[in-house]
Amino acid sequence: MPATTQRIFVGPSAEVPEGGRLVVDVAGMTVGIFRFQGRLYAYQNRCAHQGGPVCQGKIVPRVTEVIDENGASRGFTFDETRLHIVCPWHGYEYDIQTGTHPGKPTAKLLRVAVEENPSGIYVSV
Numbered sequence: 844m845p846a847t848t849q850r851i852f853v854g855p856s857a858e859v860p861e862g863g864r865l866v867v868d869v870a871g872m873t874v875g876i877f878r879f880q881g882r883l884y885a886y887q888n889r890c891a892h893q894g895g896p897v898c899q900g901k902i903v904p905r906v907t908e909v910i911d912e913n914g915a916s917r918g919f920t921f922d923e924t925r926l927h928i929v930c931p932w933h934g935y936e937y938d939i940q941t942g943t944h945p946g947k948p949t950a951k952l953l954r955v956a957v958e959e960n961p962s963g964i965y966v967s968v
């Protein structure tokens with residue numbers, strides 16, 4: 844018997860500000876909804892490492908190494924064009940736009956369908 848998908852209202856658009864998140868319990872699961880560069884992304888709140896509550900971790904820009912013209916490292920800087928969520932249990936990081944760990948592509952978050960219209964934000968689970 845095929846599972847049925849439920850479309851569930853989770854809140855008004857203002858609940859997920861730019862660079863922010865909303866974590867909600869819907870249909871027996873916890874979902875994190877993020878906004879970056881105006882778009883919404885949603886994932887199950889379950890880290891690919893050991894199941895930690897990844898969506899409740901810190902949100903930080905990607906850290907990148909600065910390499911000079913001679914190939915030498917000049918330290919690290921934030922890349923404001925990429926936003927990461929950091930799992931609070933052991934520090935796995937995931938790109939909010941892709942749900943993938945940047946250094947370990949096999950580690951991925953489970954994406955949840957999310958949409959927004961003038962009445963607010965909905966997830967389909």
Ligand code: FES
Binds near residue numbers: 892894895930931
């Ligand atoms: S459970 Fe998320 S980093 Fe280990």
